[in-house]
Amino acid sequence: MVACVLTLSWSVLTPAATFRDALGREVSLKSSPKRIVSMAPSLTEILYYLGLGERVVGVTQFSYFPPEAGQKPKVGSYINLNVEKIISLDPDLAVGTVDGNRPGVVKLLDQAGIPVYLVNPRSVRDAIKTVASLGRLCGARKKAEDLSYGLYRRMDRVFQKTVSLRHPVVFLQINIRPIMTVNRNTIHNDVIRLAGGVNLSRDEPMTYPTISVEEIIQRRPEVIIISSMERGGRFEAVKRRWLKWPDIPAAKTGRIYLVESDLLDRPSPRIVKGLEIMGRLIHPEVKWEE
């Protein structure tokens, strides 16, 4: 009897759960968070994906997916967060990324007594793991596990179908002028790898290096993917410029494609969709429907 009372009181006195985030910080939550501020567009997407959209009370500037998220109050941009705004929304949890969000912000939110949970997804796998960990964090564990399992399966399927094929050289252009691409330390690179390709600029020292046309001609990519946040007719103009270099295999065969940048650079559930698209573009010979 005494043991019962003790156990009961113990469960009332201790916090509901303690989690460890990507930086190894301990984040304690008394109960499932009901007012969540998302400090990165990818995290907004994940929260909505998990069906937790109603609990989101603040998002950053470019959180336009899903469209409903755009209606939520803005707390500044990914690099430039407005701490006052966050605090004024009275959240019981703030989620952010190690990369973009500045450490000063985290300290201020800590002082304001707001629990901050940081993630640091560097690969597709990490992105899917974030779905699971956010789900656990917010009390949607079962749903998160189901969803992430589905995402893993889709990711794995692409990988399995391409792993034993020849990996063609893929050039990913993330900026039009100057020409910029990505090296191995990016999630884009991971997508290319999983989709059965080799990133042309994988071994460059800079993470987002500029690269000259000469260099690209020398390395002879077989597929060129242009991922730019700018939509519309610019792609056609850029494609036309690449087609002028018949020395590049991709130009000769016309394998120059546009992929929406969100699908390749956001560590969110949509990156798996990006992976599937990339698989089809890099390996059109595979029977994807089976």
Next chain:
Amino acid sequence: MGKVLKLRKVGFSYGQTWALRELAFSLQSGELVGILGPNGSGKSTLLKVVDGILSAQEGEVLLKGLPISAYSRSDLAREVAMVAQESHFRFSFSVLEIVLMGRFPYLSRFQFEGRHDMDVVFEALRATHCLELMERPIHELSGGEKQRVLIARALAQEPTVMLLDEPTSFLDLRYKREIFDLLWLLAHNTGLGVVVVSHDIDLAARYCDRMVMLKEGRIYSTGPPEEVITASNIAAVYGCEVTVDNNPTTQSPRVSIV
């Protein structure tokens, strides 16, 4: 020797204030005329009106019988040369290059200097004793030497009239005399009509053939130096008590402040 310059009842105003009023003035070729007056009496304005920089609102300015307005900019520059007080040279030119600028009114757009131009420049340098300074950069010269170079440049314009605005104000004593010597020589040996504005009353009185004293834009007194430089004139125009006697060596008027 004729009248090269004639001003008839010339009036000029900067907006509301009249700087010159009913000015009648003439200059013969070969004459050295000195213009005196306190600051603000219109001396510089007079020079600028003669040079065509400013247009008189009243009266007319006749150069060799024709109104100034009838001359084009370059035609005027071939007749009238102005030597300013001091030139600030921001860029480095040699003395020769500076004097060559005086040939500007004679050259057409893409033309380079020719034999005749070089001859004229040579003469100008010789007359001002600047030949040995020819290659030197202008910055290295003393005040007196610079002033001579400017006069050489004016001479290179082959003018009929030369105007000088206080050429000796910033010079050492020795150079003051040098310049006036030169001006006298130019006027009397080459038939150049020279008008000098000066604050160096004694020196101007010694060298000038004729003097003009301005007060508030009008001519107060004109004539030979002994007639113009009198204690009463100076008191009236400059508002300063002075005594005027004759310099014992040169017999020209000498002004001493009381």
Next chain:
Amino acid sequence: MGGIGSNIMPRTTIKRPLAPMKLIRISLILCLFLFLVIVFSLLLGTAKVSMNQLWCLFVGSPKANEMVKLIVFKIRLPRIVLAGITGFSLSLGGVVFQALLRNPLADPFILGVSSGGALGAVIGIILGLGFGLGIPLMSFAGALLAIYLVLVMGRRKIGMESSTILLAGVIINAFFTSIIMFFIATSANDRLHTMLFWLYGDLSQSLYSQSLVIGPVLFIGFIILFGLARHLNVITAGEETALHLGVNVERAKMICFLVVSLIIGLVVSFSGLIGFVGLIVPHLGRMAFGSDHRVLLPVSSLGGAVFLIAADTIARTVISPSELPVGVITAFIGAPFFVYLLKTRGSGWARS
């Protein structure tokens, strides 16, 4: 009367300091330099191109490697040509503005044209316009706006007074720059990179068509300005002096201002803001050949072409295969050179 000594020298003719032959000779020597730097630049880059291969290409030998041909004719040469034309224009503008403003510290950007062009380009980048037509047009429009504003603000009853024009230019530069900063502060990441690269001068992806647009304008502009070279000589001695010598100062200033601003506006539209070229090269020209603008104009312009081609070659090879904006290189070379100039000469600019 005594006084001045009577050193009558025997009459000889003195040689004119500048004869057409001398000018042609100097220009030819510089053209030779230009040729050398072009060849040098064609050889350098991420891809290996040897002297032999280059020779094969230019004599039309069938042995020429196709890839090398592509790289030389379609990537490097258009870029070299545009760099040359841009450097030429910037130095030309620098010399003329330094003379007009009688200030050896002036550069072609001082009168606001560049910030107008920059603002136009930044807006074009934000709107997502293309680099082929849209952005250059916006940039040029911005430059024209800046020119117009400087004229409106800088003209007074007595005409274009140098100090007023200068102030107008400075104000417009400051104002437009603040708007540019506003856009930079509020832009999305990817646009940002494009903007910054452009603002520092970017000659990558140059096309022959761009050079073809600027070329004729530059040619005509140069002829006009060369015709005003003697005027500029005299104007540097003082505007009033120039008036006294028969120069139509107002007209000369207006023509120079408009021609230079148009050329610079065009150049900036295509290549962004490349600084220091219009500042240093005229100085080097003056140090070597004196201040006569009939020599200075062709010398500085050709020198500017050589300088920028060299700087651009460095920009595209130093962190190969990545590239730096060429303005970084010109600043790296230009700033220390300027410090050196100030230390050795103070603020007097006489050639000793």
